[in-house]
Amino acid sequence: MKDAQPKAIFLKDYQAPDYWIDTTDLTFDLHEDHALVTSVLGVRRNDDRSDGSSEMPNLSLVGIDLELVSVAVDGQELPADTYVASADQLILPVKSQAFDLTVVTRIRPQENTSLEGLYKSNGMFCxxxxxxxxxxITYYLDRPDVMSKFTTKVTADKGRYPVLLSNGNDIVRGDLDDNRHFVTWEDPFKKPSYLFALVAGDLEVVDDTFTTMTGREVKLRIxxxxxxxxxxxxxxxxLKKSMKWDEEVYGREYDLDIFMIVAVDHFNMGAMENKGLNIFNSSCVLASSDTASDASYQRVEAIVAHEYFHNWSGNRVTCRDWFQLSLKEGFTVFRDAEFSADMNSRGVKRIEDATMMKTAQFxxxxxxxxxxxxxxxxxxISNFYTLTIYEKGCEVVRMIQTxxxxxxxxxxxxxxxDRHDGEAxxxxxxxxxxxxASGVDLTQFRNWYNQAGTPVLNVTDSFDQASGKYSLTIAQSCPATPGQDTKLPFHIPVAIALLDAEGNNLPLNSAGDTEQVLHLKxxxxxxVFEGLSAKPLPSLLRQFSAPVKVKYDYSRDDLVFLLKHDSDSFNRWDAGQRLATEVIQEMVSAQAEGKSVAPDSKLIAAMGAVIADQQLDMAVKARMLVLPTEASLSEQAEEIQPLLIAEARSQVKQAIAAAHKDALLALYNALEQQGDYQPVASDIAERSLRNTCLAYLTELDEADMLNLAASQYDQAANMTDRNAALVAAINASHQDKAVTDRLLGDFLNRFKDDAVVMDGWFAIQASSSVLGTLSHVKALMEHDSFDKTSPNKLRSLIGGFAAGNMKRFHEGNGEGYEFLADMIIILDKQNPQVAARLMTPLTRWKKYEPEVRERMKKxxxxxxxxxxxxxxxxxVVTKSL
Structure with missing residues (x-):
């Protein structure tokens, strides 16, 4: 540690800065071994912080590992003994209310492995x-509440870097001596420094235009x-769909003359919403049918939308400080989720989002x-780019809408x-x-912003036959979390319906509404609901109306009934997940006692009913057939027994496959597609269901089923079917090394020059319960296609093993934990952000069975x-321990 004890920063200590920076003029002189950065800052005293005294506080600017070349105020260079400078800070005495500060720094992007600030990726500055x-990059008031108008001049070698980009509109460009050239960009909108962007490289471009709702033509460039x-x-x-949707749904029009996206292979995040110049991880923007799966197509669509939507919810209105991060991220995730639901299957999107919440975020x-x-x-702050900020933040915004x-x-x-445009x-x-705007009091609802943890709803009910009254009692509680032992009640919107014996929704009020939102405060x-002739079965938390856990004493017959009859697609899926979780937990408990319990026939029969239901939306059906993940089962376990969970889940999947082999095979064959690949909702649904059937069929220890997967791989006309076949083959119960080696080798030969596709090749093997042993993972780290400096490769291989392969990561005597610790220690010197994110599997050590717990703690x-x-x-490590 650089300090014996790094200090925490507290929201309660927030104060506005002593100075504002009204204008920021930057000049970047890019070279092969360094970059010279000249910043001219228009600095002004913050009158709100002034006490009227003639004494001016020092101006303190922050930096990291900077080499200071010179400092000047209003054009006059300052002697070195008139200011205090270090690699991390520049402190200047101030004599006037407003002045121009010129700072020249030298940085070395080529040596910047943290991928923060200005760095080089595949020969490109980014x-x-x-x-x-x-x-x-330079000494600055690097905080989101300091908003400035930026002008940026970029100079570089014209042959190596013909494309020079920054925020805003390009206002002048030209050639210089020594085969160098420059472009100057001007952003007319104030922004904080975190939204600054620069790219210089040898790039190709795809051009298009978009006509806004007021008739302006915007140039679009990727x-x-x-x-x-x-x-x-x-x-x-x-991008064009996103721009149109944001106009129609939110009335938000794009405000610059040009909107640009750049794809970068080495990037810590998925993408970044820099004003007018979005920088994307290549995996989040590049897609073709032979290299991208349906999931990748939908991911690209969602992330492009997310970053574009930030133009208003993040850029035009930004966050005052980093404690407010969910202000821009939670709201924008909600906006992109609604966009994706409108573009694809709303039911499946809600299931996907709820799955993320109920497993990883919970x-x-x-x-x-x-x-x-x-x-x-x-x-x-980098540790707080979390599912809580993003996904739970989205659900909080969704509850406000409800x-x-x-x-x-x-x-x-x-x-x-309108109220906060141009503000933090x-x-x-x-x-x-x-x-x-609504007149609704949200005072109590604010507890969602201040309290951590997942609320738990304990639901009981009773029915009075004589009066026809049905009573639903809901008690809320929230477990203690670090620093918060007790919690105030939340305002929780609970959407419900009541089902009769035939599965019909009953009217809940005099207006005849069959669904109602209960406001639990x-x-x-x-x-109380009146006028009922018999006790109904409640359908609770429909469409996952709040990010909470619901405990209600459903029998397994009740869950089967909901799975078959509930009109809410989310609750049909959730009933199946609850049923499967109960069955698997029962098997885990039995195995822990040395007993053997067969999967409950009610679950096997229920899954058969789903397979046979021809009225079900195919996209939803595919989701309903997928068993709870190992991560989901672990989250719901009182004590995690990883190897037993993995084994029990596998046994249930094999039992379903054996019981319904003929139906699964018939459905698989019926869904074979003809014609060209299209990433449209109907085709995606068919492929998803067909590949779900294949995953079940290869659970059977039969050579024919392995050959079925291999045949699909060989005949695949798109990456979705090719990937699914490869995953099914290498995880099949019946193994033939010659077959799986051939498929993996063919995949490598086809795509070895495509970095994004190779990420998937590594991830498929690392997460395989059959192939992904620790020794295999270590061998893959030495593969020619593996790049130890690439965040994507590290996440795919090391993250795929540690977070996505419960059986192999936890087997043995802790070798998997020691391997992960080794990698984190190495990566901490190279890229701390990536290292911290890879640590997540170790942080839950206290919830595991004793022997595992001690090894993870070690x-x-x-x-x-x-x-x-x-x-x-x-x-992360101190909070975990």
Whole structure:
């Protein structure tokens, strides 16, 4: 550690800066061994912080590992003894209310492995400044509430870097001596430094235009390396869809003359919403039918939309400080989720989002890094780009829409954008706009912003035959989380329906509504429904109306009934997940006692009914047939027994396959597609269902089923079917090394020059319970296609093994934990952000069975003992222990 104890930063200590930076003029002189950065800052005293005294506080600017060349105020260079400078800070005495500060720094992007600030990737200069990367470029007030108008001049060798990009509109360009050239960009909108972007490289471009709702023509440009240029069409279509949707649904029009996207192979995040110049991880923007699966196509569409939507919910209105991160991220995730639901299957999208919440985010809420969507403190802000901030933040926004209604929500968003345009806002500003626009009091709802953890709803009911009254009593509680032992009641919208014996929704009020949102505000409340002739079966938390856990004493027959009859697609899916989880947990408990229990025939029969149901939407059916993941089962277990969970789940899957082989095979054959590949909802649904059937069929220990997967691989006309066949083959119960080696080798030969596709090749093997042993993973690290500096490769191979392969990561005597600890220690010196994210599987060690727990703890203690840990790793490991 650089400090013995890195210090936490607290929300309660927020203060506005002593100075503002009204204008920022940057000049980048890019060379092969360094970059010279000249910043001219228009600095002004913050009058709100002034006490009227003639004494001016020092101006303190932050930096990281900077080489200072010179400092000047109003054009006069300052002697070195008139200021205090280090690699991390520049402190200047101030004599006037407003002045121009010129700072020249030298940086070395070629040596920047952290991928923050300005760095080089595959011969291209690139930036990533969120959250605090700009301070690696020049000394600055690198905080989101300091908003400035940026002008950026980029100069470089014309042969090596013919494309020079930055934020805003290009206003002048020209040639210089020595085969160099320059382009100057001007962004007319104020922005914080984290939204600054620069790219310089030898890139190809795809051009298009979009006509806005007021008739302006906007140039659209997507840049990538020459060999990937044919993979940009889908991203361009997605961008135009996003722009049109945002106009129609939110009334938001794009504001610059040009919108640009650049694909970068080495990138810590998925993408970045820099004003007018979005920089994307290549995996999130490039797609073609032979290299991208349906999931990849949908991911590209969603991420392009997300970053574009940030133009308003993040850029035009940004966050005042990093504690307000969910203000822009939660709101924008909600916007992109609704966009994806409109573009594809709304039912499946809701299931996907709920799956993420109920597994990974609920686990985060129950772990050592648990925090509210507006944290109260942090040591390293990079550690708070979490599922809580993004996904739970989205669900909180969704609940606001449920509570105030869709029309009022739109009024509230309009008011929020109009009221805070060009400002750095807070979560409170957003909630207040919703209150003012709707007239709905959200005072209690604010607890969602301040309290961590996943609320639990304990639901009981009773029916009085004589009066026809049905009572539903809901009690809420929330477990203790770090720093918060007790919680105040939340305002929780609980959408419900009541089903009769035939599975029909009963009317709930005099208006005949068959679905109702109950507003739970007290620790316990009872809701009464009248006029019923028999006790109904409640359908609770329809469409996952709140990010909570629901406990209700459903019998297995009740769950089968809901799975077959509930009109809510989410609750049909959830009933099946609950049923399968109960059955697998029962088997795990029996195995722990040395007993053997066969999977419950009710689950096997219920899955058969799903397979046979021809009325079910195919996309939803595919989801309903997928068993709870090992991560989901672990999250719901009182004590995680990883190897038993993996074994029990596998046994259930094999039992379903054996019982319904003929039906699965018939459905698989019936869904064979003809014609060209199209990433449209109907075709995606068919492929998803067909490949789900294949995954079951290869659970049978039969050579014919392995050959079925191999045949699909050989005949595949798209990456979706090819990937699914490869996964099915290498995880098949019947193994033939010659077959699986042939398929893996063919895949390698086809795609070895495609970095994004090779990420998938590594991930498929690392997450395989059959192939993904520790020794195999270590061997893959030495493969020619593996790049130890690539975040994508590291996440695919090491993350795929540690987070996606329960059986192999946890087998043995802790060798998997020691391997992960070794990698984290190495990567902490190279890229702390990636290292911290890879640590997640170890942070839940306290929930595992005793022997596993001690081995995981030992790995964490070894990491903690390493000197000079980054703040990223220090925060995670100390909170975990």
């Amino acid at each position: 930036t990533q400044c969120e959250a605090e990367g700009f301070r690696k 840049f990538t390396e020459t060999h990937n240029i044919h993979k940009c069409d889908h991203a361009m279509v997605s 686990a985060e809420d129950a772990g050592p890094m648990a925090h509210p969507i507006r944290p109260q403190s942090f040591i390293e 509570i105030v209604g869709k029309d009022n929500f739109r009024k509230g968003s309009d008011l929020y954008f 806002a807070t979560c409170e500003d957003f909630v207040k706009a919703m209150e003012d 007290e620790a316990e409340e009872t809701f 790995a964490l203690e070894r990491i903690k003992a390493v000197p000079d840990l980054s703040t990223d790793i220090f925060e």
